[in-house]
Amino acid sequence: MTALIADTAGTDDAVMRARDLTVEVSTEHGWVTIVDGVNLTVRRNEIVGLVGESGSGKTVTSLSVMGLLPRNARITRGSVEVMGRTISTLTERQLTEVRGVQAAMIFQEPRRCLNPAFTVGDQVAESLRRHRGWSRKRALQRTVELFELVEIPQAARRVKQYPHEFSGGMCQRVMLAMALACDPMLLIADEPTTALDVTVQRQVLELIRRLQAQLGIGVLLITHDLGVVAEMCDRVSVMYAGQVVEEADADTLFHEPKHPYTSGLLQSMLEPTQRGRPLGYISGLVPPPHLFPATCRFQERCSYAVDSACRTTVELHQVSPAHSSRCARIDDLKLPGVTD
Amino acid sequence: MIRFIGKRLLLAVPTVVLVTFLVFVLMELSPTDPAVALAGDNPTPERLAELRHMLGLDRPFLERYFDWGLHALQGDLGTSPVTHQSVISDLMARLPITASLVLLSMIFTLVIGVGLGTIAALKKGGIVDWITNSIANLLMAIPPFVAAMLLVLFLAISNPIFPATGYATLGAGPGLWLQFMTLPALSLAIIPAALLTRQVRGALIDALEEDYVRTARAKGLRRTMVVGKHTAKNAAIPVVTVLGLVVTQMVGGAVVVESIFAIPGLGSVSVDSVLKGDLVTLQGLVLLVAVAVTVVNLLVDASYGYFNPRLRTR
Numbered sequence: 275m276t277a278l279i280a281d282t283a284g285t286d287d288a289v290m291r292a293r294d295l296t297v298e299v300s301t302e303h304g305w306v307t308i309v310d311g312v313n314l315t316v317r318r319n320e321i322v323g324l325v326g327e328s329g330s331g332k333t334v335t336s337l338s339v340m341g342l343l344p345r346n347a348r349i350t351r352g353s354v355e356v357m358g359r360t361i362s363t364l365t366e367r368q369l370t371e372v373r374g375v376q377a378a379m380i381f382q383e384p385r386r387c388l389n390p391a392f393t394v395g396d397q398v399a400e401s402l403r404r405h406r407g408w409s410r411k412r413a414l415q416r417t418v419e420l421f422e423l424v425e426i427p428q429a430a431r432r433v434k435q436y437p438h439e440f441s442g443g444m445c446q447r448v449m450l451a452m453a454l455a456c457d458p459m460l461l462i463a464d465e466p467t468t469a470l471d472v473t474v475q476r477q478v479l480e481l482i483r484r485l486q487a488q489l490g491i492g493v494l495l496i497t498h499d500l501g502v503v504a505e506m507c508d509r510v511s512v513m514y515a516g517q518v519v520e521e522a523d524a525d526t527l528f529h530e531p532k533h534p535y536t537s538g539l540l541q542s543m544l545e546p547t548q549r550g551r552p553l554g555y556i557s558g559l560v561p562p563p564h565l566f567p568a569t570c571r572f573q574e575r576c577s578y579a580v581d582s583a584c585r586t587t588v589e590l591h592q593v594s595p596a597h598s599s600r601c602a603r604i605d606d607l608k609l610p611g612v613t614d
Numbered sequence: 615m616i617r618f619i620g621k622r623l624l625l626a627v628p629t630v631v632l633v634t635f636l637v638f639v640l641m642e643l644s645p646t647d648p649a650v651a652l653a654g655d656n657p658t659p660e661r662l663a664e665l666r667h668m669l670g671l672d673r674p675f676l677e678r679y680f681d682w683g684l685h686a687l688q689g690d691l692g693t694s695p696v697t698h699q700s701v702i703s704d705l706m707a708r709l710p711i712t713a714s715l716v717l718l719s720m721i722f723t724l725v726i727g728v729g730l731g732t733i734a735a736l737k738k739g740g741i742v743d744w745i746t747n748s749i750a751n752l753l754m755a756i757p758p759f760v761a762a763m764l765l766v767l768f769l770a771i772s773n774p775i776f777p778a779t780g781y782a783t784l785g786a787g788p789g790l791w792l793q794f795m796t797l798p799a800l801s802l803a804i805i806p807a808a809l810l811t812r813q814v815r816g817a818l819i820d821a822l823e824e825d826y827v828r829t830a831r832a833k834g835l836r837r838t839m840v841v842g843k844h845t846a847k848n849a850a851i852p853v854v855t856v857l858g859l860v861v862t863q864m865v866g867g868a869v870v871v872e873s874i875f876a877i878p879g880l881g882s883v884s885v886d887s888v889l890k891g892d893l894v895t896l897q898g899l900v901l902l903v904a905v906a907v908t909v910v911n912l913l914v915d916a917s918y919g920y921f922n923p924r925l926r927t928r
Binding site: 340366369370371373374378381386387388389391392397400404405438449453 | 828831833835836844
């Protein structure tokens with residue numbers, strides 16, 4: 275199973291590739307696996323969605339790509355490569371050459387992510403001064419251009435302002451300008467619009483999509499919102515309890531889900547065109563990492579679970595060259611997707 | 615920003631007036647009669663009455679206070695009945711001595727406090743953190759006069775590196791000045807440095823957990839830049855607040871330390887004037903200290919605006 279997904283993705287265009295990535299954290303229950311054997315590839319010119327509930331391991335996966343795992347976490351198996359460089363083998367100093375230059379990241383709650391004590395222009399220019407060695411003046415000039423690129427009006431005036439003078443959506447644009455300052459080929463967006471107003475969400479998402487196409491970069495979009503995935507992503511990986519449970523191109527995933535979890539998520543989506551349809555839901559919660567079952571991890575919440583097949587470890591099965599699912603009943607289940 | 619400072623200055627005036635008034639009241643209530651103190655042994659009642667008149671003590675309390683206040687506004691703090699010198703010129707001659715003591719002490723405080731606090735914060739939970747914390751707790755319990763004695767014992771008597779007492783002006787050469795000032799400044803700096811260590815540690819640990827630190831790391835900044843720039847400016851506000859408090863405490867501590875090391879600064883003057891019942895000098899001294907403390911607080915307030923831009927727009 276390890277090699278399957280990595281090999282189906284194009285080899286040369288990959289800007290980021292996780293192979294069998296396994297991460298443990300130190301907890302009161304000892305070292306506990308929170309990300310288990312994740313394979314994930316992001317290529318140029320595509321947006322890959324990483325979907326899952328809270329606690330599914332999607333943020334930890336993205337932090338390990340940046341080498342930003344907290345001190346109580348460690349990669350115990352597998353690897354992450356960014357532009358061909360294996361992150362876990364790099365020293366902290368070498369990592370600072372990758373971050374911001376080859377891979378950049380934006381986060382939830384953009385206003386908290388900007389330093390309140392410095393002007394936004396200074397914080398964007400800082401990246402250029404650090405990585406390009408530019409003077410303050412030159413970096414600030416480029417920052418104005420970057421602000422125009424992310425559609426911040428009155429860029430020349432705005433660079434001199436502080437984060438508290440910006441709205442949440444504008445702060446996320448500043449974060450984007452900062453992330454793109456040194457032309458990285460990979461942008462990781464971790465729930466970039468979750469904390470924003472609905473109207474602003476759409477603007478920021480459209481901006482990310484436009485910039486992705488314009489710059490030809492690869493984007494790893496982490497979200498719990500399948501509506502966002504439907505609008506944005508070319509391919510999708512669904513994570514549950516630290517594992518990828520289904521991977522497919524967005525269209526296939528939405529119409530022919532092959533994992534009961536994906537299907538359940540799709541049924542619980544709000545769709546304005548289908549008023550009156552009873553809203554689906556998945557009962558129960560994601561188990562905490564120290565209680566991840568050794569069987570199929572979704573089994574306890576799965577309405578299709580049968581004792582015989584689901585009480586064992588389930589590997590990722592290939593449905594078609596670009597579609598795999600971690601379901602034991604992959605051949606005999608016909609799962610509902612979205613209906614157009 | 616200028617409006618902000620102007621407003622603070624205006625607010626500071628009543629504070630200073632109130633302080634001087636309260637001290638005037640306290641001296642009125644004090645059992646020390648300056649006339650008795652001045653008159654020497656077995657004075658006749660006539661002699662005491664004469665002295666009281668000379669000191670103006672026979673006039674009503676409020677009249678004396680306003681009279682003193684009006685003169686003080688013109689820079690005249692009166693003449694000491696003990697030394698027969700102008701109080702303002704005496705104080706101004708000694709002010710640089712105490713100021714330089716407090717300044718050197720502040721430098722020690724900053725270097726020790728910021729240094730140890732930063733190391734402890736970066737090694738949070740480790741053995742280094744535990745050691746610095748224990749040392750800080752221990753030092754916090756050592757009052758300046760004990761610290762002074764111990765420092766003299768070990769660094770002046772057992773190992774004569776520094777002189778035990780005395781003073782040299784900065785004009786005599788910075789090396790000589792530093793030799794005399796190091797021990798007094800160090801004994802004055804110990805508690806503030808311990809206090810600051812804990813404050814810096816706490817403020818830095820809080821700042822390091824902020825989301826913007828993750829952003830700074832995600833853009834590839836080196837650790838020195840993340841800590842030295844991004845967390846430092848945000849952690850500075852609680853630290854500066856403590857520094858402001860520490861300076862005012864040092865002025866009090868200087869009284870003790872100057873006596874121990876025989877430094878002729880404002881602390882010595884205050885002890886002398888209390889012992890000799892020289893209320894005129896004492897009153898001038900209180901005014902000077904009140905002004906100094908007010909200025910320090912003003913600087914602390916003004917620095918908030920620099921460290922936290924959100925305050926500027928209000």
